[in-house]
Amino acid sequence: MSTIYLHIGMPKTGSTAIQNFFHRQRARAKTAGLMYSSVAGVNHGRFLDSQYSYARPNVAQRLARLGASHMLAEREESRAAFIAEMQGAVDEGLDGLLSAENLSEMLAKELVALRDSLPMFDRFVVLGFARPPHAWNRSMVQQSLKDGVGFESHVQTPRVPVYSRRFGQHLAVFGDNVRLKIFHRSKLVEGCILQTLLTMMDGDRSALASARAPRVNESMSLTSAKLLVLLNEGQARRSFAKLPGRIADELGRGFSGAFFEEAFASEKPFTRYPQKFLSRILAIPGPKFQVPLEVEEAAAERVETEVGWISDLLGEDIRQFDDRQSGERMRLKEYATFSDAEVDAIVATIERINAK
Structure with missing residues (x-):
């Protein structure tokens, strides 16, 4: 057959x-x-x-x-x-x-x-x-x-x-x-x-039997996520005014500066980041990523019916396998703030991008 x-x-x-x-x-x-x-x-x-x-x-x-x-x-x-x-x-x-x-x-x-x-x-x-x-x-x-x-x-x-x-x-x-x-x-x-x-x-x-398929899409750190939030907003506004000055200055130099100059001049609201740039940004070390509380709450309001449907189909409650976030939760406004250590890590990463 x-x-x-x-x-x-x-x-x-x-x-x-x-x-x-x-x-x-x-x-x-x-x-x-x-x-x-x-x-x-x-x-x-x-x-x-x-x-x-x-x-x-x-x-x-x-x-x-x-x-x-x-x-x-x-x-x-x-x-x-x-x-x-x-x-x-x-x-x-x-x-x-x-x-x-x-x-x-x-x-x-x-x-x-x-x-x-x-x-x-x-x-x-x-x-x-x-x-x-x-x-x-x-x-x-x-x-x-x-x-x-x-x-x-x-x-x-x-x-x-x-x-x-x-x-x-x-x-x-x-x-x-x-x-x-x-x-x-x-x-x-x-x-x-x-x-x-x-x-x-x-x-x-x-x-x-001996074959393996290694994971491809790796998770990002909280620091990487906070930076991407403001980079995306910066593309839409054509300005990095909300970023700390040291980060904004380094983004205006070398490879990064050339990319964002072209992106800001484009008619498109968003230009995809070059792999060379994005892969480095995603690798910035920092605390574990968190979904903002407001985002998680908005999704939770809509998901219950679907959870019941799939759990009935599978014959077990899918929620018992969920990895819920614990501890103190971040809100949206906190994504616009960076510690000195985060600024240092981000600037060092962008310097490496611009040096190549």
Whole structure:
């Protein structure tokens, strides 16, 4: 029986590590009976968007924002190559594997279109991970800071893990072939998201028993987060007036100065940070990251119904695996203040960025 596995995330559950592994180890994956699509890329999300979700305006806008609008014009050619690749997998006796976090956002009719376009497979199996709500919110807030989104946006429009929307569509289309696990360190096989995913599949995958997929998206310190808050606000205001003078001065020099001069001159409200800059900023040492109290409270008001839905589906309360923040909580206004030690660490980091 030929099977295609759909790894659907949800976001912030180690998907990037899984995708990077299979992209780099396609030949090794074949020895374990798996064909990871090369036509669809590393993360298969853009390809799947362009093929099955393109009619939605927000999807077309997302592809444009990611510089992938050309994929819409190349739909038919790419679809033919993808179908041929999947047929080749079946002919070789391999199972297929697609991985994309936005698979968890696809509508039922789009999932049906995906299923119907791959008749060579006898069975579709959905593999997903549900992250506890507070841990998910904490990770999403950090990602938002990297993407230029401030805390106020999270207070006005709280982000919550809408489990019923992410997994409900798949249950409606694929029924009992939806397999979900809680994303928590105590649930990971040998502490590895890749090994956990492999145990959710049928068949012999022992050829990958020694394989590991190291974590990709690391957490940032509180100091890094505070700086990103004011950098993002500075981009919007075209001014770093709220930053301590020493930090603002160093941001005006060298590599950093050239980047922000261009960003301030742009018509866009936010220009993505160069990897060289962002990776250094994220590595600034400091206290453990905290979600502001106002952000957490706004999300908590909306999440209870979803927690009940996913807990019933999983057969255990997902909240018992949540990593709640403890101790004295920070408020939004405290994110605009820096200790002398934090200023020193930030200035030293920016100096290193500018020196290269």
